[in-house]
Amino acid sequence: MNWPKNWNEKVDFQLELLSRRRKNKKRIAFYPIFTxxxxxxxxxxxxxEVRKEYVKALEYTDVYVNVIEVSNPTEEEQELIERFKGWAEGNRYLYHLMNGNHEVIDPYLNYLDANPHEILIAFVNIVQAANQHSLDIDYALDRFDPYIKQFNTDMHLKGTYNMQMLNHRYIRFYYELAKYRLNQQRYATGIETLLTSLELSSSSNDDLMSIKSIDLYGKFRRHVTNQQEEQYTRLIEGLSSQNFGSRIKSI
Known part of the structure; x- marks a missing residue:
């Protein structure tokens, strides 16, 4: 299952609300009612968003933006209001983009400049939207190239649940980027990026993304170089040694 954007932040927020509830036992409403x-x-x-019902997602976003319009907010209320406003801004760009509205890309990129911690998950969705709606996003990739290059050094993370989720986002990004480049007939860089996706899928035991990467490789196999084919063969042999075949039966 692909978790919604900023899902971890929303869980953390819920835990924070529960913490405030414990600290404010004398208050009938443990945190502001509008929350x-x-x-x-x-x-x-x-x-x-998970269901790809982006128009409905925008409608619910409008609802909670209206709900947080509070007169004369306290310091506590203002803190919560600003947090909801931040979520709403980023999510609106996302929902419009995934619904095919490419005009939001530039303001979305400006938003990411101010919120660099969201760049990875945002670009997963930006490239996915480009693939779905045949958009040219080369300028966006160029603009954030320093951040994207940093992905290469950050992506091999293991251990905690959050790290596993982060790894999955890296895999999805490289898979979608590979598809984008291959669809543009940039076969050399597309296959190279796809092999990165497959390598990371294999090392993370992400069998579903391994299957998707293998399938996409097969569709463009006639364009691979001998060196890329050798690398692919090594990765497949590595998967075989990990009992990949028996694991995928349960997917």
């Missing part, structure tokens, strides 16, 4: 409705609609929007 309940706003957060519920934010989660509804996230569910719609």
């Amino acid at each position: 309940y409705k706003a957060y519920a609609n934010l989660l509804k929007a996230s569910v719609c």
Whole structure:
């Protein structure tokens, strides 16, 4: 399952609310009343995103943005309002983009300049949208090239659940980027990127993404170089040694 954008932040936020609840036992509402409705609609929007119901996701986003319009907010309320506003801005760009509205790309990139911690998951979606709607995003990739190059040094993470989720995002990014380049007939760099996706899928035991990478490789195999074919063969042999065949039966 592909978790919604910023899912970890939303879980952390829920835990924070529970913590405040414990600290404010004397207050009937343990945190501001509007927070309940706003957060519920934010989660509804996230569910719609997973279901690719982007228009509905935008509608729920509008709801929680309206809910947080509070007169004379306290310091605590203002802190929560700003957090919801930040989520709403990024999510609106995302939902519009995934729904095929390419005009939001430039403001979305400006948003990412101010929120660099969201660059990875944002570019997973930007490249995916480019593949789905035949968009040219070369200028976006060039603009954030220093960050994308940094992915190469950060992507081999193991251990915690959060690291596994992060690895999955790296895999998805390279897979979508490979598809983008291959569709543009840039076969050399496309295959190279696809092999990166397959290598990371293999090392992370992400069998579903391994299958998708193998399938995409097969579609463009006639364009690979001898060196790339040798690298692919080594990766497949590595998968075989990991009992890959028996694992995929359970997928």
